[in-house]
Amino acid sequence: MHVLYGSRGSGSAAIEVALQCCGLPFRVVRASTWEPDSAIAELEKINPLKQIPTLVLPDGTVISESAAILIHLGISHPGSGLLSPNASQRASQLRGLVYIAANCYSAVSVSDFPERWCADPDKQTNARVRTAARAQLHRNWEIFAELFIPAPWLSGTTPGALDYLAAVVSRWSGAREHLQSTHSAFLQTLHAIEAHPQAAPVFARHWAAPAA
Numbered sequence: 438m439h440v441l442y443g444s445r446g447s448g449s450a451a452i453e454v455a456l457q458c459c460g461l462p463f464r465v466v467r468a469s470t471w472e473p474d475s476a477i478a479e480l481e482k483i484n485p486l487k488q489i490p491t492l493v494l495p496d497g498t499v500i501s502e503s504a505a506i507l508i509h510l511g512i513s514h515p516g517s518g519l520l521s522p523n524a525s526q527r528a529s530q531l532r533g534l535v536y537i538a539a540n541c542y543s544a545v546s547v548s549d550f551p552e553r554w555c556a557d558p559d560k561q562t563n564a565r566v567r568t569a570a571r572a573q574l575h576r577n578w579e580i581f582a583e584l585f586i587p588a589p590w591l592s593g594t595t596p597g598a599l600d601y602l603a604a605v606v607s608r609w610s611g612a613r614e615h616l617q618s619t620h621s622a623f624l625q626t627l628h629a630i631e632a633h634p635q636a637a638p639v640f641a642r643h644w645a646a647p648a649a
C-alpha cells in the first residue's frame with residue numbers, strides 16, 4: 438500500500454486525487470511542521486526537509502516534490518489520465534507542473550516562512566519579505582494563466598495532474614483573490630477543476646469552505 442504523508446489543506450490533496458485516478462489504495466499519515474502532535478519525526482527520517490506531500494511506494498521508495506510524485510504516478514499508470522499519451526501535450530503538462538512547483542509553491546513557502554529568508558529577522562522585515570513573496574507569486578500565477586490556456590481543462594480534454602496541482606497550489610497566499618481581478622476566466626477553470634467528480638470529494642475533505 439502507498440503511504441502518503443500529508444495534512445488537511447496542504448499539497449497532499451493533489452496527490453490524493455492522483456492516487457485515486459490511478460485506482461491505488463493508500464494510507465495517509467498526518468504530518469506537518471505546523472502540527473507538533475503529528476508524525477513529523479517519522480516524516481523527517483524519510484524527508485529531511487520535513488515537507489509534505491511525501492509518498493512512500495509499496496517497495497519502500499520515497500518520493501517527495503509534488504511535481505515528481507505526479508509525474509511518477511502518471512508514467513506508472515498511463516490509463517489514469519494524469520499525463521497525456523501525446524508527446525507534445527505531455528511536454529506542455531510537464532512544463533506546467535514544474536512551473537507551479539518552481540515558481541508558485543516556492544513563493545508560497547517564502548510567504549509562509551519569511552523568517553527563513555532574512556538574517557536577524559524582525560516583525561517588519563518578515564512582513565516586507567511576505568509582501569514581496571506574495572507579489573511575486575501573484576505575478577507568477579498571472580503568467581501561468583496566460584501560458585496555459587484551458588481547452589477546456591489545463592491538461593486538455595480531460596483534467597489531469599496539471600489541473601489538480603494548479604487547483605491546490607492556487608488556494609494559498611491570496612492567489613485566487615488576485616486572479617479574480619486579473620484573470621477571472623482562469624479562476625473559473627480552477628473552480629471547475631475542484632468541482633469535477635474526480636477531485637470534488639478530496640477538495641471537500643481538505644477545505645470545508647469554497648475558496649474565492
Ligand SMILES: N[C@@H](CCC(=O)N[C@@H](CS)C(=O)NCC(=O)O)C(=O)O
Nearest residue numbers: 447448470487488489502503538542
Ligand atoms: N517543493 C515541494 C514543496 C512542498 C512544501 O513546501 N510543502 C509544505 C506544505 S503545503 C510544507 O510541508 N512545508 C513545511 C515547511 O516548509 O516547514 C513540493 O513541490 O512538493
